[in-house]
Amino acid sequence: MRADADVSVPAALIGEPARAAMLVALLDGRSLPAGELARAAGVSPATASEHLSRLTVGGLTTVSRSGRHRYYTLSGREVARALEALQVLAPVRAVRSLRDARAGSALAFARSCYDHLAGELAIKLTDVLTREGAFAPLVTGEKGTLLNAAHPLLADLGLNVPVHNPSRRPMIRGCLDWTERQPHLAGHLGAAVLTALTSRGWLQPTPTSRAMCLTPEGRHGLAHLLDIDTTALHLPS
Amino acid sequence: MRADADVSVPAALIGEPARAAMLVALLDGRSLPAGELARAAGVSPATASEHLSRLTVGGLTTVSRSGRHRYYTLSGREVARALEALQVLAPVRAVRSLRDARAGSALAFARSCYDHLAGELAIKLTDVLTREGAFAPLVTGEKGTLLNAAHPLLADLGLNVPVHNPSRRPMIRGCLDWTERQPHLAGHLGAAVLTALTSRGWLQPTPTSRAMCLTPEGRHGLAHLLDIDTTALHLPS
DNA sequence: GGAGTGTTTCGGCGCGGGCCGAATTGTGTT
DNA sequence: AACACAATTCGGCCCGCGCCGAAACACTCC
Numbered sequence: 001m002r003a004d005a006d007v008s009v010p011a012a013l014i015g016e017p018a019r020a021a022m023l024v025a026l027l028d029g030r031s032l033p034a035g036e037l038a039r040a041a042g043v044s045p046a047t048a049s050e051h052l053s054r055l056t057v058g059g060l061t062t063v064s065r066s067g068r069h070r071y072y073t074l075s076g077r078e079v080a081r082a083l084e085a086l087q088v089l090a091p092v093r094a095v096r097s098l099r100d101a102r103a104g105s106a107l108a109f110a111r112s113c114y115d116h117l118a119g120e121l122a123i124k125l126t127d128v129l130t131r132e133g134a135f136a137p138l139v140t141g142e143k144g145t146l147l148n149a150a151h152p153l154l155a156d157l158g159l160n161v162p163v164h165n166p167s168r169r170p171m172i173r174g175c176l177d178w179t180e181r182q183p184h185l186a187g188h189l190g191a192a193v194l195t196a197l198t199s200r201g202w203l204q205p206t207p208t209s210r211a212m213c214l215t216p217e218g219r220h221g222l223a224h225l226l227d228i229d230t231t232a233l234h235l236p237s
Numbered sequence: 238m239r240a241d242a243d244v245s246v247p248a249a250l251i252g253e254p255a256r257a258a259m260l261v262a263l264l265d266g267r268s269l270p271a272g273e274l275a276r277a278a279g280v281s282p283a284t285a286s287e288h289l290s291r292l293t294v295g296g297l298t299t300v301s302r303s304g305r306h307r308y309y310t311l312s313g314r315e316v317a318r319a320l321e322a323l324q325v326l327a328p329v330r331a332v333r334s335l336r337d338a339r340a341g342s343a344l345a346f347a348r349s350c351y352d353h354l355a356g357e358l359a360i361k362l363t364d365v366l367t368r369e370g371a372f373a374p375l376v377t378g379e380k381g382t383l384l385n386a387a388h389p390l391l392a393d394l395g396l397n398v399p400v401h402n403p404s405r406r407p408m409i410r411g412c413l414d415w416t417e418r419q420p421h422l423a424g425h426l427g428a429a430v431l432t433a434l435t436s437r438g439w440l441q442p443t444p445t446s447r448a449m450c451l452t453p454e455g456r457h458g459l460a461h462l463l464d465i466d467t468t469a470l471h472l473p474s
Numbered sequence: 475g476g477a478g479t480g481t482t483t484c485g486g487c488g489c490g491g492g493c494c495g496a497a498t499t500g501t502g503t504t
Numbered sequence: 505a506a507c508a509c510a511a512t513t514c515g516g517c518c519c520g521c522g523c524c525g526a527a528a529c530a531c532t533c534c
Contacts, residue, residue: 007260008251010323015246017243
């Protein structure tokens with residue numbers, strides 16, 4: 001028998017700008033050391049340490065120590081889910097500087113979202129795959145249905161998609177893209193696409209943010225793959 | 238172009254015990270007047286009013302005035318989603334009194350969850366329907382697949398389920414039950430089941446909480462429908 | 475119009491907690 | 505052993521805000 005659960009506890013943990021910034025920095029599934037998270041949140045190491053301690057006690061993050069660093073990571077997919085659900089409710093943050101605008105446009109173009117790709121590029125990919133019948137139109141937060149596991153685009157990326165997947169995690173899932181306001185490809189396949197793109201050097205993670213950087217080879221490769229002009233792919237300058 | 242959204246804003250709104258209590262009270266989709274929400278949260282009307290004002294400015298709730306009452310309601314399904322996602326992360330609240338225990342057991346047995354049914358009874362229903370092949374086993378947060386639209390249990394409830402549904406809302410969805418730790422039936426069908434049960438007087442909403450009260454007729458009707466002994470259905474005393 | 479009730483606004487109190495600098499612990503490096 | 509660096513703990517400051525009582529509105533009903 002379980003009494004009522006208090007929603008306010010995890011919400012209060014997330015509802016603090018510094019902590020929220022750290023959690024969002026971890027949203028792509030990476031493990032980051034305390035110092036880096038302090039910088040990401042714009043607070044002193046002392047403050048960050050206290051916040052991280054609370055987050056860990058509250059079960060939102062997990063620590064793993066390695067040498068003199070302590071790496072923090074989101075403690076599970078449920079945490080990422082909650083953060084995404086809250087992002088949908090979040091107002092737009094004002095752009096304060098040119099630097100912010102740059103960072104914003106880079107993020108808007110391509111960024112990692114937990115373990116898959118988000119942003120303009122992700123939407124382009126999703127659109128092409130949907131239009132060409134690889135899977136049914138995605139719905140935010142829902143499991144998607146695979147229609148053509150042998151779609152050439154997927155094959156070109158070296159992905160052979162099993163028709164039936166044994167794991168509990170859905171092969172295809174719609175994840176709301178909060179820059180584009182439409183669902184993009186997530187789930188197993190979404191993760192596989194991201195790893196394929198990075199492993200062939202088309203996209204590179206940036207050290208400071210979740211933005212993914214499109215390399216020149218990536219630009220040509222993707223233009224060919226998506227059958228569009230290279231100029232259609234913004235390069236965040 | 239959209240800059241980064243600040244997750245901490247909605248989270249901070251939810252991350253306050255009084256406000257969280259009011260939001261949870263609204264989780265079943267009802268509209269409640271300010272005074273009732275004040276009681277639900279255990280604060281004075283003055284305090285509740287201030288909280289409700291903040292929630293509304295923050296876009297989590299909507300007001301509609303009717304006479305000298307002001308009815309507040311969650312402003313959308315996204316809000317309910319976020320609350321559910323946070324509930325998964327929430328720790329168990331300690332039971333402080335017998336009164337709490339009573340309320341807890343009533344809630345654990347049957348309660349409304351936004352617009353569908355949750356709790357032990359919901360799990361029983363979901364189990365029977367799954368075992369008998371009405372739909373595939375549910376996964377939390379995912380769209381489910383209908384297998385037998387003409388299942389006798391659904392027919393007995395007067396539900397004729399369209400095989401293809403035109404709306405964007407999925408017919409079947411798995412929703413994590415935080416008392417039972419398994420998914421229960423949500424989506425269009427979940428909502429239809431709840432209305433069917435209440436409209437034939439088997440379940441009655443309680444004025445003060447989300448608990449649903451099983452009537453004697455409901456007890457017999459459901460025992461027959463689920464093909465189990467009436468004693469298997471707890472009556473919250 | 476006047477009584478009664480639901481709701482909001484205002485003023486003021488007090489606690490919680492976010493913040494930092496300095497000191498401390500623990501772990502690699504030379 | 506001595507040093508350097510990451511991370512945490514401690515002490516103290518202070519702002520934000522949650523809370524309530526009293527008063528002001530707003531609306532209904534008589």
